[in-house]
Amino acid sequence: MSIPFADRLLRWFDQHGRKDLPWQHPREPYRVWLSEIMLQQTQVATVIPYFHRFLERFPTVRSLAEAPVDDVLQRWAGLGYYARARNLHRCAQTVMQQHGGQWPRDIDAMVALPGIGRSTAAAILSQAFGDRHAILDGNVKRVLARHAGIAGYPGLPAVQQKLWRVSESHLPQARLADYTQAIMDLGAAICTSRKPLCGSCPVSEDCVARRENRIAELPGPKPRKVRPQRASWLLLIENERGDLLLERRPPSGIWGSLWCPPVVELADDWRSALQERYGLQVGQPETLAAVHHAFTHYDLELRPLRVRLAKGARIADASVAWTTMRDPDALPGLPAPVRKLVEAAYFSTPDLLSL
The missing domain is CATH 1.10.340.30 (Hypothetical protein; domain 2)
Incomplete structure (x- = not known):
């Protein structure tokens, strides 16, 4: 036996x-x-x-x-x-x-x-x-x-x-x-x-x-599907002190309940979205290098735009917060790809630390 x-x-x-x-x-x-x-x-x-x-x-x-x-x-x-x-x-x-x-x-x-x-x-x-x-x-x-x-x-x-x-x-x-x-x-x-x-x-x-x-x-492979491709704007919005605007993500969906810079679908007008959400108007953005992230069911391309608020502009909304860009350890729990992007944009070179 x-x-x-x-x-x-x-x-x-x-x-x-x-x-x-x-x-x-x-x-x-x-x-x-x-x-x-x-x-x-x-x-x-x-x-x-x-x-x-x-x-x-x-x-x-x-x-x-x-x-x-x-x-x-x-x-x-x-x-x-x-x-x-x-x-x-x-x-x-x-x-x-x-x-x-x-x-x-x-x-x-x-x-x-x-x-x-x-x-x-x-x-x-x-x-x-x-x-x-x-x-x-x-x-x-x-x-x-x-x-x-x-x-x-x-x-x-x-x-x-x-x-x-x-x-x-x-x-x-x-x-x-x-x-x-x-x-x-x-x-x-x-x-x-x-x-x-x-x-x-x-x-x-x-x-x-x-x-x-x-x-x-063995075991048999998962039936193949074409992975959807998505793209969104990631809006790095800075106030006059150089602090970064973060908003809490919805409880469901990607990065649920985490803090994150505003994300706007690429097909949408991001300026109109900022106006609708927070009554904000901003000037000409600085375009940063796009980043790609693979989720379980689709691939996402994030296209960062860095924009400054006009002096004196304010947002009164409990779902948003400003975070300092002087200390990377002070950043809250950001999604990993967003944290990498933010750290690269704000902490990778000495001149950016003076924002």
């Missing part, structure tokens, strides 16, 4: 798995939850410094729940996918308000929390409490699709259902926290999307993809 999948994987993990990640010591619910949200669509190496900085500012779920959302977004700036940060804040508040600051052990109650899906809930419960739940993140989908020979794009409901069944069938009776980390590590280090290290894989002997020479075709 062959050795069970989980036993082989755990033996491999004991020798090669990651056991020194910061959220593993201690492996308690708040830290595990925070890491799982940060790791959604973000690599471990990128997450680790953010994780440490986040814990310094928000060491407990209570401290996170009680913090202003601006503080949360500022600490998150640069990680992208800002809905995660907003959901993180809402989730902490929900845990405090509905669960008395204790994380629920029931998976349905965990899934009901903001920003937590089935796989994330299972990862938290298995790693923080050792509960017996299967996960199905991107790495695990790839491992199981290849090992079980499941064709099709894993995002399709029918394919995903098959993968869930396989994932549940491999669960061991013990060491659930280690097993969950092990199968994620296997996908990250061995069963990679390109050039997998099949010779080092502990479960390769009964891997369908390897046996049938289908490694390159």
Whole structure:
């Protein structure tokens, strides 16, 4: 009789798995939850410094729940996918308000929390409490699709259902926290999307993809769509002191609730937009180099215009703020591409510091 999948994987993990990640010591619910949200669509190496900085500012779920959302977004700036940060804040508040600051052990109650899906809930419960739940993140989908020979794009409901069944069938009776980390590590280090290290894989002997020479075709690719291309004006509006106008983005959509210079669709008249929003009239702008940013579903070109307000012009609107351009550390939580652009425009050369 062959050795069970989980036993082989755990033996491999004991020798090669990651056991020194910061959220593993201690492996308690708040830290595990925070890491799982940060790791959604973000690599471990990128997450680790953010994780440490986040814990310094928000060491407990209570401290996170009680913090202003601006503080949360500022600490998150640069990680992208800002809905995660907003959901993180809402989730902490929900845990405090509905669960008395204790994380629920029931998976349905965990899934009901903001920003937590089935796989994330299972990862938290298995790693923080050792509960017996299967996960199905991107790495695990790839491992199981290849090992079980499941064709099709894993995002399709029918394919995903098959993968869930396989994932549940491999669960061991013990060491659930280690097993969950092990199968994620296997996908990250061995069963990679390109050039997998099949010779080092502990479960390769009964891997369908390897046996049938289908490694390159499994899992099935996402059906291709033409990526939409969008372009917008980014208006760097300065007052007589050289301070920069920022406005809070709407709660939904890109960069939700972050502070940002006004953005106007390229097809719209930006002068009319400024007049309509704030009653502002400005002179001839200075055109700066365009920047490009790729989102999940489309590409965005930002075309910055630097404009000065007439002396004495004022804006009375609680949704806008002026920020100094004398100290880059004083900038609030800006979207990462906007921060890079602003820092390049205002802090890259000494003469610009005198604005």
